[in-house]
Amino acid sequence: MKAITKNFRLGFGSFIDKKLMPFVDPRPEKTNPVMQAEIFDRLNIPCFMAGVVVPNDGHCHLDKHGYYTKSLDQDYPSIALLHQKIKERKANIIFAVTEKNKDLYKQLSDALPDVSSSVGVLADDSRNIVTLIEEEYNKISQKIIMVDNANASQGLRLSYRSKCLE
Incomplete structure (x- = not known):
């Protein structure tokens, strides 16, 4: 990326499901018949069924090893x-x-x-x-889209200049 631009920061994340039921399926032959029950047709909210009912607070909860500490306490972010x-x-x-x-x-x-x-x-x-x-x-x-409202103010003149990276 340094060959393309000097103005670049990279963050990397991955998605790992919660390590509790119903997100894990250790024995499909035992758990799948339960999913056929009529209640699950109307109440198919995995976090609710797992007891994770606290909404995600939008904060970073990583410990010193980079482990996310709130996965069993908070729902996924909306x-x-x-x-x-x-x-x-x-x-x-x-x-x-x-x-x-x-x-x-x-x-x-x-x-x-x-x-x-x-x-x-x-x-x-x-x-x-x-x-x-x-x-x-x-x-x-x-692609850059620039929008202005220069026509809304009399006596205001806008001009655009670009400084492209080589």
């Missing part, structure tokens, strides 16, 4: 909370996912209005992560 945090940090999000999860994360990306997010497909062994980040960064940085 799309609205993700949107808020992305806007606060003026971040560009690249969801690097498997082909299997591409459509799901495309829906998530589409559900984040007025923020920059994109979805890229990782190779099975993730060997293309650097290429994926470079390609998605190039897509993000190719």
